Amino acid sequence: MIRLLVYLLLALAFAGPVRAQSPADAAYTRLASDSYAEIEASIVGLAASGDPRTAPVIQALAEGRLFYRPADKALFVKQGDAVTDARTGVPAPATEGLKPVRANNKVRRALDSALGTLNLLAPDPGKRREAAEAVFKARDATVLPALEAALSRETDAGVKRTLQEARAAVVLAKPGSTEADRLAAVATIQGRADGDAMGILRALSADPSAAVQAAAAKGVAAIETRLALIAGASNVWYGISLGSVLLLAAIGLAITFGVMGIINMAHGEMVMLGAYTTFLVQEAIRAHAPGLFEFSLAIAIPAAFLVGGGVGVGIERLVIRHLYGRPLETLLATFGISLILQQTVRSIFGPTNREVGAPQFMTGAFDLFGLSITWGRFWIVVFALAVFFGLMFVLRRTSFGLKTRAVTQNRRMAAAMGIRTPWVDALTFGLGSGIAGIAGVALSQIDNVSPNLGQGYIIDSFLVVVFGGVGSLWGTLVAALSIGVANKFLEPYAGAVLAKILLLVFIILFIQKRPRGLFALKGRSVEA
Amino acid sequence: MSKTGWRSWGAAALIAGGLAAGPARAQETIKIGVLHSLSGTMAISETTLKDAMLMLIDEQNRRGGVLGKKLEAVVVDPASNWPLFAEKARELIAKDKVSAVFGCWTSVSRKSVLPVFKELDSLLFYPVQYEGEESERNVFYTGAAPNQQAIPAVDYLIKEENVQRWVLEGTDYVYPRTTNKILEAYLKSKGVKPEDISINYTPFGQSDWQTRVAAIKSFGSAGKKTAVVSTINGDANVPFYKELANQGIKAIDIPVVAFSVGEEELAGIDTKPLVGHLAAWNYFQSIETPENKAFIDKWRAFTKNAKRVTNDPMEAHYVGFNMWVKAVEKAGSAEPGKVIAALPGIKQPNLTGGVSEMLANHHITKPVFIGEIKDNGQFDVVFKTEELIPGEAWSKQLDGSKDLEADWVKLNCGNYNTKTKKCGGA
Amino acid sequence: MAPRTPLLAMIDTKGWIFLGVLLAVCLIVPLFNLAVPPGSPLHVPTYVVSLLGKYLCYALLALSLDLVWGYGGILSLGHGAFFGLGGYAMGMYLMRQIGPRGVYGHPVLPDFMVFLNYKELPWYWLGFDFFPFAALMVLLVPGLLGFLFGWLAFRSRVTGVYLSIITQAMTYALMLAFFRNDMGLGGNNGLTDFKDILDFNVQAQGVRVTLFVLTAVALALGYLIARFMTVSAYGKILVAIRDAEPRTRFLGYRPHHYKALAFTVSAMMAGVAGALYVPQVGIINPSEFTPTNSIEAVIWVAVGGRGTLVGAALGAVLINYAKTLLTGAMPEAWLFALGALFVLVTLFLPQGIVGTLIARLGDRKARIAARLPPEPDIPPRLLEEGRGS
Incomplete structure (x- = not known):
């Protein structure tokens, strides 16, 4: 002192x-x-x-x-x-x-607190709010005069509330404050109703004043109820977010496996290639045009589509076209290809993780009725849905989609109508692989960018496609989201491992009940 | 069928030819086995150690080898497959007749090769921090035992950050389980209440951390300073840290101290949001000593990559390899039995300015450093122990092992019970 | 019942060659290991014996897979689960044999239980100190799981890729479960550091050779059982189900009975393979359950030749031999070689090695018999919109 x-x-x-x-x-x-x-x-x-x-x-x-x-x-x-x-x-x-x-x-911590004090009178309301938050966290009694001064001048209602909360926190932390002041402070803090508020109120359980103790206990109870509701809502959100990752990983497979019938074990490697493309794009941007970094993902998406799609077309032309009509053997060949692709990437980029940065708009979180939603996850959900509906559009509303469906439904008839079936095959496989590639762009934001990236998603992707019903895009969407949400609801009770085991057992039993998945295709062609 | 006939035989011949090609090996060398996964899930960590070994062997050869003979590295790929580790270890010892093996990363790979080394009485240097509870005649542990990493880190948090509430977050395998058990006993002995300790395990390769990070956040909002002690394994770390950053858990609010996150792991993450989170190791690349600078320069020249980072297990191999060289020279032979006898007591300067010594329990003395993550992916050392700490094979915090003692010099026993005065556990 | 085939007559030429080679290996390897001094160029080192034993275990696994895939059209991507369960049953017996020789010296509990504060053995460990019980479990646990899983799935007419993926889900779920330390089965480290089997030291040269011979005998027996099943009337119906399940059903057979039997027998065979594998490699751990392991087993069968039994065994031995060689000879690039091998075999030897040999060298009858069966199930090449009509 x-x-x-x-x-x-x-x-x-x-x-x-x-x-x-x-x-x-x-x-x-x-x-x-x-x-x-x-x-x-x-x-x-x-x-x-x-x-x-x-x-x-x-x-x-x-x-x-x-x-x-x-x-x-x-x-x-x-x-x-x-x-x-x-x-x-x-x-x-x-x-x-x-x-x-x-x-x-x-x-x-000292810096944050110091900056908070210094910026309380800053012209920018955003900065003032940040400053007030910093003071709220630091709870340094010496700031009180500065806080009072700032409060008296503050015009922005939101910032004013934060300042009041900060003052309340400081009052509660100061040893000599009066009981009346403390009670008022408890009420202000309770209004904040988040984890930080609960932390402050919980710490009051040893307060010398019984009235403050009681008020704090009541406040904690009120916040707890609210937080429990929020926890339920967050579970749904986490589930949707996990589901959207599953959807992204599986959606390319829904084309190559679901539509074309190729048991594509190299699917995960296409995702990995997409992630590495993102890495390369960012490296190039860092080296030559640092100003474009915010747009690196936007640039990486078409690039990853081209890389994934290009490799996919190559694989189809070189290997898979010899295997039509023998889908189980595609398993063998694509497994070999996946080993080769993994080792190629390992030889070129090394076995260690590569750093893919997050642009500003992907970082941080925003608050939705007390529910904290991270921007990164939010954009991934949006992106997954956009990819899904984009693919729907391509398959249903474009001439290429029409040809794809024609070829996969009746190859000979389609050929008789003048469709160049080999090209359609190659392009369809390329489309599936390209989509896997753009999934890699999104996954690079949340996972390791390493040669093993794809291996982590391949089993889940197959499960999603099969659970949803092979050949049904809607099935893939519903399956991915329901697996995600169910997993996240089970996880707090059963733990991450048991939740996953329970889900797997459920899917095994579900397939007994509906042997063709959620959205089973009807018609004779199903019974091969 | 006949159309493809000749092609099929050609392919078969090609395959057979590829299989038959065996490596030709030179005579009159001392062979050293390098048993690190170069493919599969562990390649991400272990490939670096293989390269480090090749560099050390290369350097020793330039100095004229050992006992007038050149060293020859025999590299194999156990492919992150545990039974394959045992098979490859047997191949190295029985077929290639190596004098020593440097290898393994995971505990299970070490456990898998252990019977092979015991049976063939060979020599393994194990360079990774591990859970302890083991001391074998044939294994030399150059990584940290729990008392050389976990406990100093917790002490630091209690003293410097005034932490009162603890989340012990780990991957579900033996290293985190043991470390957390030791830490739980230790924290309770320091007066931490059971309700202020939360222990949780997640599976390998966990990639969705939303629920766990949210749970940590809410555990941390109980009005007491909270810290996370992370024993999360390898590739689950990147998604964990990314989620921490996204959910806005800053080091100044809830610091995370990790025992398995080093320079190599951070090379895959943008560390700006992680500044201030901690790691405890026995070596950091950022430590400024002449030996370390020389080592980093050599490593970058060897890998032809000016940005390549070094890490703690690499230093363990550096210390272990040089100890082996000294022991071979002392014994006058590279024969494993003689080297095993010569190793305890060997001293070797480490890269951080101290001198490590091989102890009778086959562990070494090490300094402990605590580093804060910096925005460039390196660590800023904020604490170091005054002296080198001797590695303990058996933890004093655990009921089953507190009476056990390992001493291969006087007692010739890895699990001598000081109560019953007998070798062999209870 | 179909007309009885005399036991010996049911073995065809390739079968005789296979059994002959097995017998020769059984005689030569022990002889050249035990009788020839280590210095001699003819000496077979003990590590090679164990290595060969491991290959033969894989061969038995491949054989069991070929029985259901090659003849029943059931592509199981989860046979590693049965292999692993058999291995764990044997591993539990071997753990109990350690007795008080663990590092903590506890009279009953294995080391990992002492360390995790178990006070007594969990109930499912009881009885495993008694070899006949453990041996029974080696058959029973995989057999029961195979029967339950097969019965449910086949009765519900789950076929094709749906079946393949749920078998994969099964082994994946088991893998996650066995990784849990709370399972009381050693978690990630699994069971290891074995000392004795039937009071003989597992590391002794003689025991290793005996285990190797036992594995060869088990493989021969497995072949005979599989061969017997596939040439009998039962086998003919199984093949009919493979080629046209609905038609066979309309003829009045119940396909799920036939398929469940094949699946159960196959699971038990895989369990035996796992049980013989564990003492020879010295460790059993949850990574045996990883889906990739099961997929690899499918690849051995495909490379050797599906639906030939002998081919499956040959494929397993060849690929694992290649793996041993390549991981030592070209540690940085062996995955290229292995991957290329898989692609080339699919493209140029679609019937696998043995299948191609038969097609080229065998007589006409054999050629027809070796013709590739049609794919059991082709996933619907339909889009959502193309439904109906």
Whole structure:
């Protein structure tokens, strides 16, 4: 505490007009330390100074742009290629041998809290809200005056609420606050009704005041009910999200296996190729046009389709076309192809994971009535459905789709009508493989990009297609989503493994009841 | 049929020819077996170790080999298939007559080859952190035992982060089970209440972490500082960390300390959202010593990849291999029996500035480092033990093993019971 | 009942060759291992004996698969499950034989149970210290699962790819279950570090040779049983079901009885193969249940020649020999070779090695007999919209 006071004084002195060799230089110098405790203390001091010039320094440290020269511990802020002296803000000549100021979790917590205090009056409401959240988490009693000042000036209703919550959290954390203040704070926190709020209220079970304890307990109970509802809703969402991953993985197989009847064991490798294409596209973008990174996935989708589709057409022309009418043997050949593709990728890219980054729009989460939905998963669900309906459209509304259906239903008749059946076969297989490729783009966002990527999805994909009914696209959709949702509902009770086992047993028994899957095709051609 | 006839015989001949081609091997060398999976699920981790071994052997040969003989690496691929590990180990020892084998990653692969090494009385160097509860005459454990990794990490979290509530999250196999058992006993001895410890296991290759991460989040909202101790295995880590980042669990709120995540694993993730999560190892690439710098430079030159990372099991192989060389020179022979006798007591500088020693229980002394993940995929060391910690084969925290002692020098026994004064467990 | 075929007459030329080769191997390998001194170029090292024993176990697995696939048209992608169950039954017996010699020295419990704080043996471990009981379980557990699964699936007329995929789901579910440490079967590490079998040291040279000979005998017996089943009247109906199940049904047969019997016998054979495999490789672990293992077994059969029995065994031995060679000789590239082998065999030897040999060398009757059966089931090449009419 005394130390803090000293820093405060130091910082205040620094804020004064005295420039060169002010005692505050010591606070800055301490940033260039090896000890995290020193760095933390220094940040606390700088933040409490209230000097506007400290904000960019703290901001730079939070973003890893603050450097020091080991020789004289001079501090520099880097912004792109430009280097400025941290104390004066004057551009400095580029110097060699700069070391970054170190940060660990403690330092980062201090930084967040400091930034929160500094940004409470920022012009941008988004920034103010973030600042209020940071204060809410840090619960540092020294910020209270700044909070009150910010509250009195705040005009945005949303930010104001967050500020009130932050103040309530600080009041509850402060040892000396009155019972009335604390009760009001409990009510404010209860209104927030999320996990953080529950954490704060739970911690009040040891509060000296019985009234506060009771109010907190009531608040916890209320939040618990709400959270239970949200948990149920999240299970549905997790299920849909898992289902959409299954759908993406299976949908290409629904073409090559479902429509064409090829037991395509190399399907997973097409997905893997799509993921590696994403990796290559991102590498190229990083190297040549970093500005396009936000669009890397949009560029990767057609590229992955072409790669997957191209390899698919190649496989069809070289191997599979010799095997029509012998579907079980396609299993053997495609298994061999899958081994070759895996080893090829392993030889070219190495066996280790490759990094596929997430563009900004895929990161973070948004809040839907208390339900936290991650953007990445959200876009994958949207993407899966888009791919599904796009494929539906191609097969039902285009001339290529018409030909595909004609050839797969009655090859000889189709040939007699002038359809070039070999090309349709090749293109259909290419379509299925291409879709597997674009599934790889999406899966690269949530899974390992390694040569084994495809192996993890192949069994599930076959199960989805068979459960839904071979040859039925709608079946694949319904099967994927219902397996996903059922899995996620079982998981909290049975654990991840038992949930999966139970589902497998269920599918085995279900097939006994409906030997042709959910959406069984009718007609004579079914009984081969 | 006759149309395809000649083609079919051609294909058959081609296949037969491919099978018959055997490798020709030189004479007058000391052979070293490298038993790491180059395909299948474990290739992702083990291929690097194979390359590291080739580099070490190559380097030793440039220094003139050992005992005036060149070393020759015999590389095989056990393909992440456990029975195949046993078969390949037997082939290396009985057919190729190797003097020592460096290999295995998973515990099950080690368990699978163990009877083979015992039967043929050969020598295995095992470079990966593992669950302990084992000490064999024929195996030298150069990776960490639980007391060299898990317990210092938990101590750090208690002291520095003031953690009071714990999630022990692991893959369902023997290493996480043992580590978590040891940690649970240890935490309880430190006064942590049972309701503040949550233990959960997930299957291998778990890729959908939504439910688990949400559960961790809600476990962490009980008003006490919470941390996750992760013993999640290899390829399940990337989806786990991606989900953590997406659900916004930051290290400053709920830190995750991992025992199986190193530089290699992080090479596959964008680490910016993970900054501050922790890992405990006995080596980090970012540690600045002259030995480490030289090692990294050699590794990058050897792999012709200027961005290639190093990791902890590689250092274990580095230490183990150099210990083997010294033991061979001390024994004056590469014969496994003599080398096994010569190994305990051998000292070898490690890459982090200390000197590791092979102990009588066939484990080595190691420093423990705790690193925070940085945004460039490296670790920033935030804690290190003052001294090197000797590896314990038998955990003091577990009922079944606290009376056991391993000493191959004086007692010639891997599981000597100090209560009954007998070799052989109870 | 069909007219009785004399036992010896039912074995055809390739069968005689097969049995002859087995007998020769049975005599030569032990002789050259035990009687010839290790220095001699003729000496067969003990590790080769175990390796050959392992190949023969795989051959028996392939044979059991050929019985249902080649003759019953049932493409099982889950035969590894029966193999694994048989292996676990044997593994449990071997674990009990360790007795107090585990690292913790517990008189009854295996090491992994001591470590997981088991206080007593779980009920399903009881009896496994008694060899006849364990041997019975080797047959009974896979047999029962095969019967239940087969009876249900065949009665519901689940065929073709649907059947293949649910057999895969079965082995996948078992794999997940056995991976669980709470199953009390050793989790991922499985059962290992065996000491004795029937009080003989499993690592002793003599025991290894005996196990090898036993495996060869089991393979010969398996062949005879399968051969007997397929040439009998029962076998003819089985083939009829394979080629035209609805038609056979309309003729008054009950296909599911025939198929369930074949499936059960096949499962038991696979179980025996697994039981013989475990003491020879020294470990049984849930990875035996991985679907890829079962798919590989299907590939051995296809490469050797489906519906020839002998071919299945030959395919298993050849491919596993190739694997042994290639993983040592070209560790970085063996998957290319193996993958290419599968593709080339499918394209150029569609009937497998033995099937092609018969087609080229055999007499006319044999050629007709070896003709590829039609695919048992062609998945509907229909789209949703093309339904009806």
